[in-house]
Amino acid sequence: GHAILACQRQGAHLVDNNDTVTLEPLGNMKPIKDLVVDFTPFWDKINKIKPYLEPKEAPPEKERLQSQEDFKLIDDSSTCIMCGACYSDCNVLEVDDNFLGPAALAKAQRFISDSRDSQTLERVKEISEPGGIWDCTHCGECVERCPKPARPFDRIKEVMTVALKEGVHNNNGARHALSFFNSVKRSGNLNENRIPVESMGFFNIPGLLSLLPIGLRMFLKGKVPPVIHHSIEEVDDVKRIFKELDK
Numbered sequence: 001g002h003a004i005l006a007c008q009r010q011g012a013h014l015v016d017n018n019d020t021v022t023l024e025p026l027g028n029m030k031p032i033k034d035l036v037v038d039f040t041p042f043w044d045k046i047n048k049i050k051p052y053l054e055p056k057e058a059p060p061e062k063e064r065l066q067s068q069e070d071f072k073l074i075d076d077s078s079t080c081i082m083c084g085a086c087y088s089d090c091n092v093l094e095v096d097d098n099f100l101g102p103a104a105l106a107k108a109q110r111f112i113s114d115s116r117d118s119q120t121l122e123r124v125k126e127i128s129e130p131g132g133i134w135d136c137t138h139c140g141e142c143v144e145r146c147p148k149p150a151r152p153f154d155r156i157k158e159v160m161t162v163a164l165k166e167g168v169h170n171n172n173g174a175r176h177a178l179s180f181f182n183s184v185k186r187s188g189n190l191n192e193n194r195i196p197v198e199s200m201g202f203f204n205i206p207g208l209l210s211l212l213p214i215g216l217r218m219f220l221k222g223k224v225p226p227v228i229h230h231s232i233e234e235v236d237d238v239k240r241i242f243k244e245l246d247k
């Protein structure tokens with residue numbers, strides 16, 4: 001089953017072949033009684049991303065104005081109703097309580113992209129740490145579940161783009177994204193020997209050593225990619241596409 005809003009779905013659509021409707025508490029949160037779950041971790045994570053404006057200027061006499069164009073950047077994330085449906089169905093939260101989760105990360109985008117906020121870089125650095133944006137597996141389940149235009153994974157992708165543009169690269173997730181990008185740009189496909197090393201960081205000795213067991217297992221199973229990486233035949237077409245994108 002999936003998390004849905006009771007006020008949005010008719011019971012008739014939920015009846016199974018045995019004429020039964022099965023109701024269960026939200027996932028990834030501890031049930032307290034019947035369908036009631038403990039939302040504490042959800043709210044703790046929302047609070048962790050500092051869900052309030054830290055403005056650049058002193059308070060004006062009236063409200064802080066924003067252009068319509070600037071507002072469009074935060075319009076979707078502002079629609080979140082904190083229902084917890086995305087949190088309930090997030091695959092990463094099933095295995096990692098430390099993950100901030102889709103709702104908190106979508107809320108972070110709400111402030112990172114707010115033209116009136118002064119803490120963009122600090123916010124992006126904080127959610128680039130373990131448990132933040134780069135721990136998302138891109139499954140898109142939160143987008144399927146979200147009843148509003150907030151669509152958390154879309155917001156997470158926006159924050160990833162800001163992180164890369166702001167030069168917040170000193171973490172495995174950003175290094176992995178850049179390595180992936182550069183590999184396709186260079187050869188049209190993925191250099192599977194180079195990507196794990198670049199993602200870990202050339203000078204991250206403990207991290208590189210941690211790759212050895214999996215490397216050994218791959219070797220024993222004959223799964224190690226060829227040492228010399230070859231470009232695809234149409235690599236010039238790929239390079240042309242990247243050149244166009246760079247313009």
Ligand code: SF4
Pocket residue numbers: 089090091092093101102135136137138139140141142143152153
């Ligand atoms: S896309 Fe990311 S945040 Fe959304 S459900 Fe999947 S893992 Fe969780």
Ligand code: SF4
Pocket residue numbers: 079080081082083084085086087102103106145146147148150151152
């Ligand atoms: S992002 Fe969507 S699914 Fe998640 S809490 Fe907000 S409204 Fe609910």
